[in-house]
Amino acid sequence: MDFTFGDEQQQFRDALRRYLDKEYAFDARQKIVASEAGVGEQHWRAFAELGLLALPVPEAQGGFDGGPVDMLVVMQELGRALVVEPYWATAVGIEALRLGAHAGDLLERAGRGEIRLAVAFNEAHARYDLFDLRTTATGEGDRFTLEGTKSMVQHGAQADYWIVPARVRGEVALFIVGTDAANVGITGYRTIDGQRAATLTFDKAPAMRLGGRDTGAATFERIADYATFLLCAEALGALDALNRATVDYAKERQQFGVPIARFQALQHRMVDMLIHTEQARSVTCLAAARYRDDDAAARAQAVSAAKARVGQAARFVGQQAVQLHGGMGMTNEMPVAHWFKRLSIIETTLGDVDHHLARFTSLPAFSVTAD
Template sequence: MHVDFKEEQLQFADALKRWIARDYSFEQRRAIIGSEAGTSSEAWSTLAELGMTALPVPEAQGGFDGTAVDLFVVMQELGRGLVVEPYFATVLGAQFLKLGGAHAALLERVATGELKLACALGERQSRHELRDIATRAEQSGSGWRLSGAKSAVVHGAEAGVLVVSARSGGGQRDEAGITLFAVPLDAPGVQVTGYRTLDGQRAAEVRFDGVELPPDAVIGQPGAGWDILDACADYGAGLLCAEALGAMEALFEATLEYLKTRQQFGVPIGKFQALQHRMADMYIHLEQARSMALLAAVQLDGGDIGERRRVVSAAKYRVGQAARFIGQQAVQLHGGMGVTDELAAAHYFKRLSMIELTLGDRDHHLARFVAQPGFQQAA
């Protein structure tokens, strides 16, 4: 699929590319990961200054009301740069608030970069089924009392507000009875344990011990949060496809450069036909993943829910497939050094592996794609 990006989109991408090249090199990134915070306040301030935090926010709240395609070019560059700042978590949280139709004050703070968000959606038993929710929300006076636990919350400890899914009715795996909340991280009863993940990002385990919330903490309507949750999960998956594409592009280019410079038997190993075939296969996977990621981004801005689900799951599956192949081939072609911490290739492969597991892996999205209405008839 081909998309002609607008001049403004290309400007956003170019600004990010120049900043990453100047101030977010691989060694600078390693230093950030190794720091106690695991993220950089200076980098976050720069993202805000470049307008990245305002991009997904509606104009009424001081943002640019960016589309999924606008975010595509941003996530692609962040993927190329292996940026570990909590941008994806914040953008996804902002999408929940936008679809909820309220919380304008929070969105205004997101636009300026003052507020970071995180989405506490997964639980230990739920795997990739976000409707499998054991965290309970019970009415308490005019407000709500929240109890339960969330696992692997991306940048949970770095956020100021968490978007939390809880069950206020129905069975544990029902779509009905899900309520979404905006929960301040410093609310009494919220316990957060942060840690570093395999790919250098940050995540957290979060517990809610009788957290008292006001009525206006609800995102959308009580008991009717599934449609927003489903739409935002697809939105996030689409953005992850764009990030993975950027990482795969950088990994492919690094591998190609290595084959041109590494010599064996007096010639660059890129001269060997067998390795040229491998690079050709990697390129095919990369271009197919690019087409599917772009298609998903375009569809996220459409209005057909069924088509959105179908295309996003197809893209997440195909991008995950390409990421695994390109990552494995890159490591092999680099030899033993391909898995060392000193080489960027290893970091790209780790990030691609984590993207594959976030918001549904290949098996999950393949099953979801097959389950969409009309698949059996088309087959």
């Protein structure tokens, strides 16, 4: 299987990297994190101009119909630059609208950068079980009211529309709720990685069903797999950046009159960091190739394999990078600490290593042959 990026993908990556290197340096990023809004409006407009927001939108709604490999290119660059704008949340929302066959103007507006989206995956009691839903919906047709609470909604307070999973007469369904809807409580906060999240409370809040009766548990699981794959791709960018920063620091930091990069034990550590990263890259590329597979089990297996391996790499590479930087690696003045924080959040979002290993082994394609 060939995982080489095409010419257009490489050109797109280079253009995005040039923008981020020039306009989204670490100091600029820190000012955005410290701001009240927590996002940079000028960068969101720039993302729209660069075509990032239109990339996952279908052509019928004015987008580029970018596939998983195209998104892999984008998310790696955003992870490398520690971007805090709600791109991941909106991209996942766009995929939810696409899978729900929602042909309204929301997709077009999202592609133009006019609105932001968020999917409310989590409920506080459920840990990583997506289908342990206590949020319920009451109604008929496509008009419903929601009751329940969603926690850790990524960029929930910055969104204009939420996609909310809930149960209708025992079955899973997806709903669209505008953030200006009545009877909705929003509590926003900053997470340890500089991103923003929110707790949403629905008390008979008006909602519109997404996709009718055909959009249920299987669609919700597929949306979650898409979101998980994008997180893996973002983690690759952070892992690459950590490796580069650690090697550069080891070449400059002197001990006993020589750079510490000359110590064989530390060379071995940095090689192990690179091996972890490349193994994570391989399984993430496989997940990108399998995401649109008609075989749901094959897709789920590839995504869980990627999330588990990325989680292992995130912990190992992050810990080694901090240790090799010494005390400086723990300070907020060094980007290495922020890459590690972001990787730690990614590792525990939509299932940690243990969760995805258990999911992987529970799928029909997995078998163990005794000797």
